[in-house]
Amino acid sequence: MQNSRSTRPDTPCVAVCSTTFDEVCRGCGRTVDEVAQWVFMSDEEKECVWERITAEGYPRRNS
Template identity: 75%
Template sequence: MEKLPERPDTPCVAVCSTTFDEICRGCGRSVVEVAHWVSMTAEQKETVWVRILSQGYPRRNT
């Protein structure tokens, strides 16, 4: 199995907003991903990390 990259514990940047849609404007995760983050496997988290980084997240100043 390939070693996963080292990442922070969470992509959260304390700019939480899902007012108009299901995606947080700060970290780029869906509401479901945020809710289940602590129970996700390392591989599931890495999948999310790859997607949000490719989309320009996390954003500290939104």
């Protein structure tokens, strides 16, 4: 069985960035802090974020 981690892009960003009304991007579902810290996160930290945002229905290309 193939790991979902190996089929994902490097980042959840879908270039639909908007945190106008709260601290969560309506495009990728990450918090402002997660977006800022993404390149510094470990693979395990990124995996936790990926699991949460996909469970919440993100990333969304047409928000």
